[in-house]
Amino acid sequence: MEEKPTMLLSLPEGYGARRRSATERRIQQIVELVEAKENLLVLMHNDPDPDAIASARALEEMLRIHAPGTPVTLGHGGIIGRAENYTMANEIVPHKVRISQRAAAEEMSVYDGVMLVDTQPVAANHLLWSTDYPGEEVLAAIDHHPPRRSQLRAKVHDVRPEVGASSTLLCEYLAVAEVPVDTRLATALFYGIKSDTLGLSRHTSTLDIWAYSTLRHLVETDLLNRIEHVQVPRTYFRSISDALANTTIYTVSMPSAVDEEDDEEAEEILDEDEENGYKSDLERFDLDIIALSRMLAPGSPGPPSNIQNGDEDTGEGDGEPEEDSERAGDIAVSLLFDMPRPDMASEVADLLMRMENVAWVVCLGIYGDQGVMSVRAADSNAKAGRLVRIIAGRNGSAGGHNTMAGGRIHLPDKTPAERIAELHALVPRFLKELGAGDDVGVALLEAE
Numbered sequence: 001m002e003e004k005p006t007m008l009l010s011l012p013e014g015y016g017a018r019r020r021s022a023t024e025r026r027i028q029q030i031v032e033l034v035e036a037k038e039n040l041l042v043l044m045h046n047d048p049d050p051d052a053i054a055s056a057r058a059l060e061e062m063l064r065i066h067a068p069g070t071p072v073t074l075g076h077g078g079i080i081g082r083a084e085n086y087t088m089a090n091e092i093v094p095h096k097v098r099i100s101q102r103a104a105a106e107e108m109s110v111y112d113g114v115m116l117v118d119t120q121p122v123a124a125n126h127l128l129w130s131t132d133y134p135g136e137e138v139l140a141a142i143d144h145h146p147p148r149r150s151q152l153r154a155k156v157h158d159v160r161p162e163v164g165a166s167s168t169l170l171c172e173y174l175a176v177a178e179v180p181v182d183t184r185l186a187t188a189l190f191y192g193i194k195s196d197t198l199g200l201s202r203h204t205s206t207l208d209i210w211a212y213s214t215l216r217h218l219v220e221t222d223l224l225n226r227i228e229h230v231q232v233p234r235t236y237f238r239s240i241s242d243a244l245a246n247t248t249i250y251t252v253s254m255p256s257a258v259d260e261e262d263d264e265e266a267e268e269i270l271d272e273d274e275e276n277g278y279k280s281d282l283e284r285f286d287l288d289i290i291a292l293s294r295m296l297a298p299g300s301p302g303p304p305s306n307i308q309n310g311d312e313d314t315g316e317g318d319g320e321p322e323e324d325s326e327r328a329g330d331i332a333v334s335l336l337f338d339m340p341r342p343d344m345a346s347e348v349a350d351l352l353m354r355m356e357n358v359a360w361v362v363c364l365g366i367y368g369d370q371g372v373m374s375v376r377a378a379d380s381n382a383k384a385g386r387l388v389r390i391i392a393g394r395n396g397s398a399g400g401h402n403t404m405a406g407g408r409i410h411l412p413d414k415t416p417a418e419r420i421a422e423l424h425a426l427v428p429r430f431l432k433e434l435g436a437g438d439d440v441g442v443a444l445l446e447a448e
């Protein structure tokens with residue numbers, strides 16, 4: 001077979017000797033931790049996205065060169081559903097393993113070391129969460145999501161929220177460790193950065209710009225095209241059609257937001273969440289689609305001025321703006337009764353956000369014995385994460401950012417009809433929280 005060209009990535013301009021030796025030390029630490037193990041698992045977050053997939057592959061490559069004695073397995077929980085992500089995973093990491101949620105503790109017991117990419121020990125969106133794996137035993141966590149308020153840290157804990165993608169951090173490692181990068185790996189990392197930063201248009205640091213432009217020369221255009229413009233099966237359009245047929249538009253009569261007062265139970269749930277580090281197994285951080293929808297939405301105020309600061313990415317910790325800036329607008333509620341995959345709800349939510357004058361989108365679906373919630377808000381100060389946590393309550397898990405959130409509600413031991421009834425019952429609860437409690441709504445596809 002023909003050798004694919006490889007290249008050593010040159011370091012960013014102005015990357016000083018001190019910075020270089022700090023990164024070298026960090027890599028050395030990782031290598032030593034891995035060499036002391038017999039079987040390593042590089043774990044992505046559940047339902048991995050392109051950034052997680054590329055990061056896992058890059059870490060694997062670095063360890064293949066620098067710690068060749070230890071076998072490395074790439075793993076994840078959940079499902080890679082979105083067509084682009086599924087195609088990328090098949091192209092880039094066909095050897096990954098999917099570990100089932102139920103058997104996670106058993107299946108993971110064969111590994112004597114774990115490293116996390118694109119997530120961190122305290123986040124609830126990876127399998128270690130469901131196995132009670134001690135977070136401080138995680139060998140490394142390489143991530144760019146805001147650190148949660150927790151002392152739970154991996155042994156090598158490289159979490160840099162100012163950076164737009166974990167792939168960028170791995171690029172820095174590959175450059176410093178002088179690992180030759182082939183065109184496939186470069187394409188994967190490039191797409192990881194591109195999708196997480198919306199082509200460098202949001203939440204981008206100078207390190208991202210360096211990685212993006214350095215990789216650009218090595219990108220396999222055909223491969224990138226196959227991933228980005230993958231065709232979808234006919235059933236996809238049926239699912240979309242069903243979702244649109246089950247979409248109702250409600251109108252908020254007055255500006256409202258998640259009611260922050262007079263709800264003691266909600267406050268208790270939120271307090272518990274603060275302590276637990278927001279139990280969210282659906283938490284997705286690829287906010288690019290929502291940012292895009294907002295920019296494309298006719299009549300929308302355009303991208304918020306703070307988009308570069310990644311307001312959504314600050315999570316829901318302290319320092320959230322307190323002013324009531326939520327605006328009145330439409331609420332689109334879509335019910336997806338039998339989803340082919342769990343991330344269908346978020347894909348439909350992203351689509352509906354393009355609707356004129358829409359302020360909120362709530363997609364509720366059934367996947368297996370779980371109710372899946374996906375919520376979007378147009379206003380960058382909306383509290384979508386808070387909303388889904390209130391609705392999920394103690395019978396589920398939820399979390400997210402201001403404009404994008406998700407959650408699950410457990411519906412075991414229910415008949416299909418009961419699950420559908422549970423889904424319907426959620427709608428008035430959302431409408432009440434969003435200030436449209438009295439509106440009967442109008443079907444989206446109803447003739448005007």
Ligand SMILES: [Mn+2]
Nearest residue numbers: 051118166196
């Ligand atoms: Mn990411």
